[in-house]
Amino acid sequence: MAQFQVGQVVKFLSWHGVVSGVYVSQELDKVKIEVIFVKNVFKGQQPEMINASDLEVADRSDLEREIRGRMVNLENNLHSLWATTASETPLRLD
Numbered sequence: 001m002a003q004f005q006v007g008q009v010v011k012f013l014s015w016h017g018v019v020s021g022v023y024v025s026q027e028l029d030k031v032k033i034e035v036i037f038v039k040n041v042f043k044g045q046q047p048e049m050i051n052a053s054d055l056e057v058a059d060r061s062d063l064e065r066e067i068r069g070r071m072v073n074l075e076n077n078l079h080s081l082w083a084t085t086a087s088e089t090p091l092r093l094d
Helices: 038-043 060-083
Strands: 009-012 015-025 030-037 048-051
Touching: 009 030, 009 060, 015 038, 015 060, 030 038, 038 060
Parallel strands: none
Antiparallel strands: 009 015, 015 030, 030 048
């Protein structure tokens, strides 16, 4: 099993995130990893606790790709929402 440390980029299923805590239970012989996933940031959610055995090591390019994809989706969704209003003024997000 990989050793995880705070600040490390990880992957769980299709989600990428950053380790924000490592918790070891000597009694249970388990390691839980606290991860703030990109999806958590976009939803305003707290970090999640994941079994270390369920995580994969990833890199910053994986994290960046997910962030960029979610930013594009968010912007497209906001423009779609704006388009449903009666305004003829385009939405400016800058």
